[in-house]
Amino acid sequence: MISPPDFVVHFSPVLFSLQPVSGGLSNHNYRLDFQKQGLDHRYFVRQFSATYNDMDNDVKHECAAQIQAANVGIAPNIIAQYEQGIICDWIAGKHWELIEQTEGCNIEKLAQLVANLHQQPVPEYHLDMTVRLQHYYQQLLPEFKTTALEQQLQLVVDLIEHKLARNRHGFCHHDMNPLNFIINEQAKLYLLDWEFAAAGHCDFDITTLFQTFAWQHPQKVLFLKYYNHYHSGAKVTLSQLDVMDVVVEMMTLLWCIVMYQQDRDSTYLTLWQQSDCAIKDKINRLRKDSKWDQ
Structure with missing residues (x-):
């Protein structure tokens, strides 16, 4: 009841x-x-x-x-x-099934919706990624504030300040995952759950979408083809998203830890462990590709 x-x-x-x-x-x-x-x-x-x-x-x-x-x-x-x-x-x-998430017609629907959102007038409220990351970090219990985590945070703040693509400010959702998209009986796509929505860096949305939909290279390329078509002048590339990929993963990692420490739910512990491995790998790959420390 x-x-x-x-x-x-x-x-x-x-x-x-x-x-x-x-x-x-x-x-x-x-x-x-x-x-x-x-x-x-x-x-x-x-x-x-x-x-x-x-x-x-x-x-x-x-x-x-x-x-x-x-x-x-x-x-x-x-x-x-x-x-x-x-x-x-x-x-x-309904939400799309896994196979439907990779179909070209649905990728185009997603790209068109995201491009449309990013070209709307920006909200008054702006989500500052550095401030949000530091806010999450300050919420952590002392036992979770490791030296490694603090170093990762400082590296990501440096990325935000110096390495992100310019001129990508727009109206962002900041939580684009498959469960937040629903398609109605007339095949119209809607985006749900706007708690993190604000003015922000539009690459955050695309990178979050790529991560949560777990697309491979062909799906990402197709999405950007349609996105750049519907958002003329955007010219987003996969290489520029590599930098934001680390930022989004850091946001995910800290969010998972904050959620886990509330009630020690094993779901958040699993997500925390997955994100911890992912961010180490992404930082190493970004450094290896010479996009950092130059």
């Missing part, structure tokens, strides 16, 4: 149904159903976790970004917003 959040009770009539929705690691998602004036209503509910504010998130920034994205048709409309969560339109659709 689900104990409904207070904001859902406030929003709904006396009789309603609240069902959990799978997906997502850091928040609680539900489908809300009720009848009102003889009509069926269905909504998506996102209840913020206890760590929402600890992760330097802000409901006003999130809602402003999602509303802006919804106005151009790439995010669900927000129906109501509260301190504890938000209520949005329900998108009747």
Whole structure:
């Protein structure tokens, strides 16, 4: 039996149904159903976790970004917003299966949506990657602040300050993974979960997408072909994304550690271990390719 959040009770009539929705690691998602004036209503509910504010998130920034994205048709409309969560339109659709994520027509849909987002007016709130990384690091318990981790952080801050591609400032989502994309029954693609959305470096979105979709070289090349077509003048290359790849991995690593130390969930421990291995490998490869320390 689900104990409904207070904001859902406030929003709904006396009789309603609240069902959990799978997906997502850091928040609680539900489908809300009720009848009102003889009509069926269905909504998506996102209840913020206890760590929402600890992760330097802000409901006003999130809602402003999602509303802006919804106005151009790439995010669900927000129906109501509260301190504890938000209520949005329900998108009747599905997430792509693994094989569907690599199909050319779907890669084009992704590239078109991302290019569209990056060309929208930038939000007032800007996500400073260095500040966010340092914020995560400061959240860590002393036992997790190793010398190696601190050195990795300093190296990544140096990358951000000196090695990233220029002129890539835009409206960014900052959490592009397969579970945050949903395609409806009319084959229209939507992007969900805007808690990290802000003005930022657009290569962050593309690199995150490449990592979480686990694409191989052909899929990455195809995505950039379509992205650069729909975002004229962008001219993004795979080589420039190598630098951002290390930055995104550092963000992922620190996020995993912060989430793990909250309740010692084994899911986050596994993700932490995977990310720890990945960032060591990526730093070594970046140095070997002579993109660093020059």
